[in-house]
Amino acid sequence: MSQTARAPRSRRSTNRVTMDDVAARARVSASSVSLFLRNPEAVSPRIAPRIKQAIDVLGYVPNLLAGSLAAARTRAIGVVVPSLGNAFFAATVAAMQKEFDRHGYQLLLGATDYLPGREADIVRTFLSWSPTALVVTGCRHDDETRTLLRSARAPVAEMWDLGEQPFDLQVGFSHHAAGEAMARHMVEIGARHVAFIGARMDSDVRARQRCEGFSRTMLDAGIQVQVKDVAGDASPKAGSHALAEMLESTPEIDAIACSNDVIALGVLFEAQRRGMVVPHQLRVAGFGDLPFSEECVPPLTTIQPRATEIGLRIAQELIERAEQPAEEIAPRIVDVGFELVVRASTLAAPDQDVPV
Numbered sequence: 001m002s003q004t005a006r007a008p009r010s011r012r013s014t015n016r017v018t019m020d021d022v023a024a025r026a027r028v029s030a031s032s033v034s035l036f037l038r039n040p041e042a043v044s045p046r047i048a049p050r051i052k053q054a055i056d057v058l059g060y061v062p063n064l065l066a067g068s069l070a071a072a073r074t075r076a077i078g079v080v081v082p083s084l085g086n087a088f089f090a091a092t093v094a095a096m097q098k099e100f101d102r103h104g105y106q107l108l109l110g111a112t113d114y115l116p117g118r119e120a121d122i123v124r125t126f127l128s129w130s131p132t133a134l135v136v137t138g139c140r141h142d143d144e145t146r147t148l149l150r151s152a153r154a155p156v157a158e159m160w161d162l163g164e165q166p167f168d169l170q171v172g173f174s175h176h177a178a179g180e181a182m183a184r185h186m187v188e189i190g191a192r193h194v195a196f197i198g199a200r201m202d203s204d205v206r207a208r209q210r211c212e213g214f215s216r217t218m219l220d221a222g223i224q225v226q227v228k229d230v231a232g233d234a235s236p237k238a239g240s241h242a243l244a245e246m247l248e249s250t251p252e253i254d255a256i257a258c259s260n261d262v263i264a265l266g267v268l269f270e271a272q273r274r275g276m277v278v279p280h281q282l283r284v285a286g287f288g289d290l291p292f293s294e295e296c297v298p299p300l301t302t303i304q305p306r307a308t309e310i311g312l313r314i315a316q317e318l319i320e321r322a323e324q325p326a327e328e329i330a331p332r333i334v335d336v337g338f339e340l341v342v343r344a345s346t347l348a349a350p351d352q353d354v355p356v
Contacts, residue, residue: 023309026054038060038075038104065089077318078108078126079135080119083202085233087290089137093218095311096135098277103130103319114203120144125153133318139163139170140205155321157314160305161206162333168321170305171313172336175206177215178303181340182257182285185301187221189346191255191283194218195226197242197267198233198259205261215256226250234259240273249275254282255346261286261293261302262337268296268345283346298344306336346348 012130023030028047036043036051043051054060077100081089108129110122119136123145126134139162141149149156149167152196156167162174186194196215201208215225226245230238239258243266246253258264264286268278276282278298286293289304313334321329 017058019060020061021058022051022054022060025058026050029178029263030152036165040104042070042103067140074130074132075105075124076108076129076131077105077133077135078081078110078123078131080110080112080122080126082108082112082114082139087162088288090303091307092311092314095308096315097311099312099315100319101257105319115198116142116203120148123152125147127154131152132322133157135314135318135327137161138205139166155318158319159310159314161209162335166331166333168329169314169332169334170318171307171310171317171336173305173336173338175343176213177208178287178305178338179210179215180217181338182210182287182303183214183217183221185251185340185342185346186255186257186283187218187223189255189279190225193250193251193252194223194255194284195228195246195253195264196256196257196259197228197230197246199230199238200262201259203258210259226253230263232331236262236269239263240270241266243267243270244343253345256282256284257285258284261288261290262302264300264302264345267295268298268300272297279344285346289341293341294343301346302341304339306338309336 008138019030019033021031026123028048028051032043032047032355033051036048040048079093079096081093083089093107093109096106100107108126108131110126112118112122123134123136126138131154134149134152135157136149137160154168155169157169158166160172161181162170162172173259196211198204198207198211201211211227215227218225226246228242230242232238243256256267258267264284271278271282271284278284285301287303289302293300293302317332
């Protein structure tokens with residue numbers, strides 16, 4: 001019976017590269033390396049490249065836990081979002097990360113998948129790392145999460161929504177107002193048989209708020225809204241199936257607002273399959289102003305939620321709070337607003353006649 005020769009195992013060196021090693025290679029003080037890691041822009045342009053090169057050559061990795069033992073804080077920011085696949089939150093997180101990177105902070109990211117109990121679990125895990133700050137989505141939390149956030153020894157930012165009593169910081173806009181703005185537009189263009197399509201509005205609080213604002217404003221104008229809450233995630237398929245079901249029971253529908261652009265895209269697809277001309281026979285609007293919204297046929301009327309601005313403002317505000325005593329900064333609400341973007345899916349061009 002033959003035996004296969006085995007090469008002797010190599011053992012990794014246990015000698016960890018230290019900040020002093022980086023300082024020696026870059027010919028600077030350890031305090032300069034420490035400053036570079038915290039805030040690269042604060043280091044002289046003459047020596048910053050040397051420190052960066054030394055870090056790269058030596059493969060230096062800062063020991064964040066050791067730093068937290070001295071400062072009782074890691075340079076980590078915990079961020080909780082409902083979904084990692086949602087383009088709205090992806091844009092906000094990307095803007096935050098870019099700004100935090102400039103100041104030497106790292107993101108810890110967790111997704112609840114719209115499950116209420118998940119938020120408390122993620123927040124508890126993040127708090128165990130002694131983060132510099134926490135960012136959560138929305139202003140509505142269960143009792144367990146609220147208790148954790150109130151007891152956090154770090155600033156807490158709530159994003160994408162506005163409430164009355166922020167823990168420390170809220171950056172977002174009114175979703176009720178966004179729904180109201182879309183409803184006023186629909187009334188102005190003559191819509192009379194109106195529907196609203198959303199997905200999982202029992203758990204997606206912000207989509208439900210937009211639906212409530214839309215429906216209330218329509219009712220004030222004497223128009224009853226047919227609401228369709230589809231099961232599962234928002235998708236073109238969900239929008240397509242929702243329109244098909246609605247037309248079976250209410251063929252006179254002449255306008256549909258959707259909780260996001262992805263659902264609205266499915267409504268456009270289904271309308272085209274049925275030979276319905278948008279916007280002459282059916283007006284369609286979404287929410288989010290996603291990259292495809294301006295390029296689909298016809299271009300989609302939507303609400304632009306300023307997702308990037310939300311992320312940037314949160315990062316700037318939290319960095320400021322991290323560098324000042326907590327008692328010197330009062331709770332703050334930042335309303336970034338939104339924009340109603342009217343395109344051809346609800347408003348025909350002046351020279352475009354209604355087909356006969």
